[in-house]
Amino acid sequence: MDFPSWDLVATLGGGVLVGVVAILHVLVSHFAIGGGLAIAVIETLSVRRGDGALRELAKRSSKILILVSTVFGAISGVGIWVTIGLVAPAATSALIHTFVWAWAIEWAFFLLEIVTALAYFATWDRVSKRTHLVLIWLYAFSAFMSLVVIQGILSFMLTPGRWLATYSVVDGFFNPTFLPGLVYRTGICLLLAGAYLTFAALREKGAARARLVRLLAGFEAGGALLAYAGYRWWETALPGQVKELFAGAQPLLATLHTTRSVSLRALAFVLVVAVASLLVPRVKSTPVAVVVLLAAFLSFGSAERLREGARKPFVIRDYMFSNGILVTEVPKLNSAGILARARWAARETEASGKSRGEAVYRAECSACHTLDGYQSIRAVTGAMDRDMLTSFLDESRKDGEAWRARLVRGAAPPNPGYPSMAPFVGTDGERDALAAFLVSLQPSPAKEPNAR
């Protein structure tokens, strides 16, 4: 919040930017994990059975794996770091301070993953079969372990669990959604591996093609079932308020309910096609494989969007709001003012002659809203006049106090009208300035509350 802000985030929306980079990365990284395991299984089977077609499948697939995993996977992984550091530096800092050793552990596994991937790809037909298998199984092990570690950190952000009371990194890591999320992600890894590698299998002809398609359909079906089980388990581990939102309790947030529905239906579609391919392999033509892959993307991408959406209005649930304000600092900021803390927002406003209200907007709202694009603040507040806005911000400020009371004293959580919105924090003067700024964004008649 007291960091400089990037203009692109104000126009495009930080959430959109993080979402694009993160979804691209997870689609690739989960394939890199599942693909490693699938290739290890395929090559092991080829050695045991002396099956040349299986061997060719593993070889062809490893080219995809190396190009995708060691290049795009590695760079987009760093890309997430870069993006969240630009969009949410306070949250990134909080995560680093809590989990740097966990991240370092994940990095150690990633190092092994990269080295074995490069060695595996470079040694096709150059080393004994046994040595080659050692390389790919080491890759599969390290890739999966990196998933285990990263899942602990990701799930912590949604359900920090006992960490909120103990600040123990172990409590934070083994939080309520850690295991369910791990089961879900493992399923997705296997599903994506089957869906991607099918394209390599489809290059075979005749009986070998049917055999390979059936094997990969097994990965898809097993992965889809595991993902479904993991997802259902994950939902049961969510805080009650979030579960209600998923069930469509809040009409204003119908998107979450719809996204959940899309994710599960796409997963069901993948499962149906996978089972059909197991029974009748010729069902899996290239166009069908493309549709299955897109459905897998849709399902997983929607689930990721759901996870992000479910976390709102927090970036670390019950600890830090989406705009970087700590729950514990709410009373202090309500009395001293947000602009006492948001140095850059205040300074940029002074330098450019913009209003104090705009400075408050930049400090508190611009992490999630844009003026006219994604989550347009102009559209959201278009129907409100100044009195309504002032009253709304007052109520919102009470929610902030209630969130703090919940954290400090275990009081009941608030039930805000806009459950995804971080509460307003600041003085009465800042509230009025923000309301005035928001009104100034509206077409001219609404600017005059007395004209009614």
Add this chain to the structure above:
Amino acid sequence: MPASPLLVPALDPAPIPGPAWLFHVLWVAMFVIHLLFVNTVLGGTLLAAAASFAGKRLRPAAVLFVEMNSWTISLAITFGIAPLLFLQVLYGRFFYSATILVARGWLGMLVLLTVAYYLNYAVKARLRGGGDAPALLAVEALLFLTIAAIQVAVHLLSVQPGLWDAASRSGFAILFDPSFAPRFLHFVLAAVSLAGALAMRQGIRAAEAGRDRTAADLLARFGQKAALLATFLQLVDGLWLLLSLPRPVLLGFMKGGGKTMGPLTLAILLGLGLLVLLAQLSDPLSAPKKTRHVTELILGAILLMVVTRHQVRGLYLAASGVTGLPVEAPQWGMFLAFLGTFVLCAALAVYACVRAWKDRG
């Protein structure tokens, strides 16, 4: 330049999970490894582009570095993650602010890196097919140079909060910092020196393996000339870089005594020794021992310069007048878990590589 205290974000109230010295040690150690791969990639690509433009006779140099890039780029990225983690623990508020001020460049760096990496695969395929790709290599080299410039810009901004106000109006303002040009050159020249030494070593290896001696000789001589020229320019540029430091930083450095002047003096001596050694090498193939010393001297100089760079960062931040140290709440159990995992993974990686090497047909 002293910073306006109003623009420097407050310290993160969450404690850091270990003593600061531990993060400094880990950061420097990992950064050295990262830098070795980065220098190989940057210097290697520059030499590959130059060799490619020089025609068929230097083709082995282009092939060498393009083939190496297939894995050195990955390792450069991977080994860059650890120092990035430890840097954020210690200096997050400076680092995040700097990256946001040049956000387009910082995020764009990833696009440049992706394009450069895939471009390298395209060049590799073309070279393996018997063709040439000087234009593609030139673009790849240009992309890596731009990435180096972005890294230098972010570093200089992160240690000089006094420049943030100007940078918030234009991110390009940092390019006019007196230290930018010499620091960027310092980076590039070190990379060329290391890549040159690698070309020499590879030439000697090729000759020892009984491959085409003329080609091996050309490769070794090409590496020697590149390393010699880069080392000479580095000594001149090093002086420029030293004089370009803000006065309080320079004074702080001088007053640091043996702690700060020791590593720098030793690095300069190594540089001078390297220059003499390279100049004496009339026929690298006939002097494999001296060539090995060239590599050792370059590695030593890089290690010392990383230490110096780390000290200079501290002096810059001290000169900015920003105070405050993070609270420490060590997570020793987690640290030991990391150490154990790192040792296990490093051992497995070495085991995998050694086994594959011994087993190759």
